[in-house]
Amino acid sequence: MTSNAAVISVRDLVVGFGDVTVLDHAALDVFEGEILGFVGGSGAGKSVLMRTIIGLLPKRKGTIEVFGTDLAALTERERRSIERRWGVLFQQGALFSSLTALQNVQFPIREYLDLSPRLIEEIALAKLEMVGLNADVRGKYPAELSGGMIKRVALARALALDPDIVFLDEPTSGLDPIGAAEFDELIGTLQRTLGLSVFMVTHDLDSLHAVCDRIAVLSEGRVIASGSIETMLASEHPWLKCYFRGERGRQSPRLVHN
Amino acid sequence: MSAASLAGMTDGERVALAATGAWTAERAAEIEKLIEETARRYRDARSVDIDLAQLERLDTFGAWLIERLKRAFTARGSTARIIGLSDADRGLMEELQLANQTPGHNGAVANGVVAALDSLGRAVAEIGWSFVLLAHLLGALTAAVLRTIAHPTRLRLTSIMHHLERVGWRAVPIILLSTFVIGAILAQQGIFRFRTFGADVYVVDMVSVLVLREVGVLIVCVMVAGRSGSAYTAELGAMKMREEIDALRTMGLDPIEVLVLPRIVALVVAVPLLTFLGSMAALYGAGLVCWLYGGMAPDIFLERLREAIWLPTFEVGMIKAPFMALTIGLVACVEGFEVDGSAASLGLKTTSSVVKSIFLVIALDGVFAMFFAAIGM
Numbered sequence: 264m265t266s267n268a269a270v271i272s273v274r275d276l277v278v279g280f281g282d283v284t285v286l287d288h289a290a291l292d293v294f295e296g297e298i299l300g301f302v303g304g305s306g307a308g309k310s311v312l313m314r315t316i317i318g319l320l321p322k323r324k325g326t327i328e329v330f331g332t333d334l335a336a337l338t339e340r341e342r343r344s345i346e347r348r349w350g351v352l353f354q355q356g357a358l359f360s361s362l363t364a365l366q367n368v369q370f371p372i373r374e375y376l377d378l379s380p381r382l383i384e385e386i387a388l389a390k391l392e393m394v395g396l397n398a399d400v401r402g403k404y405p406a407e408l409s410g411g412m413i414k415r416v417a418l419a420r421a422l423a424l425d426p427d428i429v430f431l432d433e434p435t436s437g438l439d440p441i442g443a444a445e446f447d448e449l450i451g452t453l454q455r456t457l458g459l460s461v462f463m464v465t466h467d468l469d470s471l472h473a474v475c476d477r478i479a480v481l482s483e484g485r486v487i488a489s490g491s492i493e494t495m496l497a498s499e500h501p502w503l504k505c506y507f508r509g510e511r512g513r514q515s516p517r518l519v520h521n
Numbered sequence: 522m523s524a525a526s527l528a529g530m531t532d533g534e535r536v537a538l539a540a541t542g543a544w545t546a547e548r549a550a551e552i553e554k555l556i557e558e559t560a561r562r563y564r565d566a567r568s569v570d571i572d573l574a575q576l577e578r579l580d581t582f583g584a585w586l587i588e589r590l591k592r593a594f595t596a597r598g599s600t601a602r603i604i605g606l607s608d609a610d611r612g613l614m615e616e617l618q619l620a621n622q623t624p625g626h627n628g629a630v631a632n633g634v635v636a637a638l639d640s641l642g643r644a645v646a647e648i649g650w651s652f653v654l655l656a657h658l659l660g661a662l663t664a665a666v667l668r669t670i671a672h673p674t675r676l677r678l679t680s681i682m683h684h685l686e687r688v689g690w691r692a693v694p695i696i697l698l699s700t701f702v703i704g705a706i707l708a709q710q711g712i713f714r715f716r717t718f719g720a721d722v723y724v725v726d727m728v729s730v731l732v733l734r735e736v737g738v739l740i741v742c743v744m745v746a747g748r749s750g751s752a753y754t755a756e757l758g759a760m761k762m763r764e765e766i767d768a769l770r771t772m773g774l775d776p777i778e779v780l781v782l783p784r785i786v787a788l789v790v791a792v793p794l795l796t797f798l799g800s801m802a803a804l805y806g807a808g809l810v811c812w813l814y815g816g817m818a819p820d821i822f823l824e825r826l827r828e829a830i831w832l833p834t835f836e837v838g839m840i841k842a843p844f845m846a847l848t849i850g851l852v853a854c855v856e857g858f859e860v861d862g863s864a865a866s867l868g869l870k871t872t873s874s875v876v877k878s879i880f881l882v883i884a885l886d887g888v889f890a891m892f893f894a895a896i897g898m
Contacts, residue, residue: 361864376549404862406862452612457580
């Protein structure tokens with residue numbers, strides 16, 4: 264996969280709040296058509312890196328290139344057209360609580376494209392079906408949905424405009440192991456059918472093993488390693504050893520046979 | 522990328538359609554028109570081949586529209602198939618074959634009159650229900666008060682003091698300012714009208730009775746409902762949304778005792794105090810205007826005041842205050858507990874908390890007016 268072009272390329276990124284520097288000259292690539300698993304300790308700055316790439320946090324230094332263009336050099340208008348090409352799944356779903364599931368998925372389509380109401384409805388329903396939800400959820404409000412359903416609706420909304428890149432912030436957190444495995448499978452299927460590049464922040468060793476093509480590890484503000492799961496398991500870096508080969512890593516059933 | 526197009530070739534009852542260009546979201550509007558037109562033009566076709574071999578790009582929007590075209594043909598009994606599908610797009614097309622199979626629940630459009638009656642009925646039922654909820658909370662609150670009297674150590678003094686500071690102490694400046702201005706306006710209007718028939722001095726009677734019996738307490742209640750009632754509703758609503766109230770319950774604590782009682786006690790204590798301060802500020806404003814605008818010396822104002830009012834005038838206002846405070850507090854807490862998961866409902870309930878409590882305060886004031894008239898106060 265690494266032969267493909269990088270859709271996201273981060274270099275020398277410095278991000279901090281007040282006196283605290285969270286990311287210290289971090290560098291990262293996401294290649295076209297791959298699922299990148301992004302791991303690191305709690306508070307290491309995984310979400311900060313993701314939020315900086317998608318423009319929710321300001322950076323202090325460094326460059327972020329998406330589809331080969333430097334985000335900092337863009338005008339507001341050009342930025343919008345880039346933003347239209349990515350979708351974000353927030354950790355808690357971040358569905359609009361005053362809209363139904365179907366309206367949540369329709370929202371970006373309605374905002375960006377000038378389509379007939381019938382087509383918007385059909386596309387939104389098709390997206391809900393693609394993420395494995397049946398038609399009954401369409402009229403439900405987020406407060407009436409379970410955690411797993413919220414994540415699915417949020418994924419459908421992230422995919423509403425057929426983006427090229429999807430950012431997933433801990434997609435399987437808060438799901439039971441069966442639900443998490445199904446969600447992993449769903450991400451894999453959608454990645455193949457829609458030709459997505461996926462940037463997935465996760466803590467779930469099973470997901471890393473099941474769907475990720477490559478893994479990048481963030482520690483002390485830098486990306487200390489990246490590569491396949493085999494590379495990670497073979498690494499002698501103390502943090503990686505602890506993370507991938509520690510007690511929980513060994514218990515992870517799909518890692519055991521490795 | 523070139524524009525999307527769909528070229529058709531007719532061969533007897535067979536039609537070969539060839540799609541070219543980019544069938545993507547940006548062009549979905551034109552593609553939709555294109556397929557509708559194509560479906561119309563070849564409506565007599567018995568068998569249709571849709572060739573996708575020359576597509577440059579296909580996304581969900583384009584794939585769905587191709588699927589819709591195919592369904593339009595099959596719905597008329599002709600056979601339609603998709604050929605020339607690239608491996609990359611095959612998964613997507615297969616996925617969309619399953620989409621939108623279940624018919625939408627486009628319920629029959631309701632008759633306008635029925636809909637109006639329906640919403641009227643619901644609104645009436647809701648008003649009735651809100652009184653039931655008020656009575657329910659009043660009962661629960663009374664039970665909590667009795668429990669607290671039986672076990673005084675369970676009274677949350679810190680919490681009461683905290684709320685007392687918020688709804689009482691911090692409200693003092695704004696209450697003083699607004700009632701001062703209201704008193705001044707009443708006096709100015711009174712002087713202006715009464716002067717035409719030389720009854721300037723009765724301004725003092727009018728203002729003092731009005732302020733002490735009605736206006737003082739009403740203004741304070743309106744301010745408190747807008748300032749503190751809304752805050753109570755929003756706080757409790759947000760706590761409900763984030764399951765904090767459920768958390769309290771599971772710890773064996775009664776949310777009424779922990780959340781509602783301290784808030785309402787604080788209001789019941791604060792509103793009479795604010796009413797007293799507000800009434801004094803209003804009288805002060807009135808006196809100042811009488812002096813500066815009406816040319817009535819302060820000692821004459823005070824003497825007239827002494828004649829115009831007697832203790833019950835003052836008591837009438839003060840007796841009403843705690844009852845109105847209770848009403849505001851109950852409405853605010855009921856509405857707070859009624860918030861469900863959405864941000865919109867939080868806003869809705871906060872609004873209705875303020876509107877309902879102000880209306881109920883005014884209605885209660887009317888009841889009190891009849892009551893005091895009956896007992897001659």
